[in-house]
Amino acid sequence: RLESRPVEKFRVDAKAEADLIVIGGWEIPASGRTEDARWFSIVLNRRNATWAYLKGEPFRNIASLELVAVLTAIMLFGKGWECDMSRTVMSLSARTDNLGNTYVLNHFMSCKYPLSIVVMELAVQLKRLGLEMDLKWVPRGQNSEADSLTNSEFMGFDSSKRIIVEFEDLKFEVMDKLMAKAADLDDEIKLAKSSKE
DSSP: OSSOOOEEEEEEEEEEETTTTEEEEEEOOOOOOOOOEEEEEEEOOOOOOGGGTTTSSSGGGGGHHHHHHHHHHHHHHHHGGGTTTTTTTTEEEEEEHHHEEEEEEETTTSSSTTTTHHHHHHHHHHHHHHHEEEEEEEGGGGGGHHHHHHTTTOTSOOGGGBBOOOGOOOOOOSSSHHHHHHHHHHHHHHHHHHHHO
């Protein structure tokens, strides 16, 4: 059955401290209890998310990392929400404590790198699943469960419901290629600047 109003399906968060990046999220079950939820907690690093370090410390890309958490939730949880594209598009709601990303997804547009590339990948994944998403802001204090998942605090979550996946094993449609092209362009710009000096 398709919902006429967006129903909250998941909550996510991202953490970027020094070199450490962790994204986490949990699917809201019918019971609303974390013990019944599917969930993930994934570490990103210089090998599987090189783009997150191009501006220096990863916290400078926190909006992109928060949106990557949304994208990952769509990819891991969304298969069960697919609908018949010939009939309608299913609307869903999700929550994050990054207010800026709610504005970005209102227009599905950003000029900032790497956020713009993450937005493109999210658009492709949502279209593939026949989903529309309304990303809502939730105050950090009300997003404590997702925050816990980024801090490796898994109490309250059932370990058997954890979706264990490496970030590099996620099948992105456009993100890997575009991030690689952007990194090449960044190298060219740096080289051009250094040659002028």
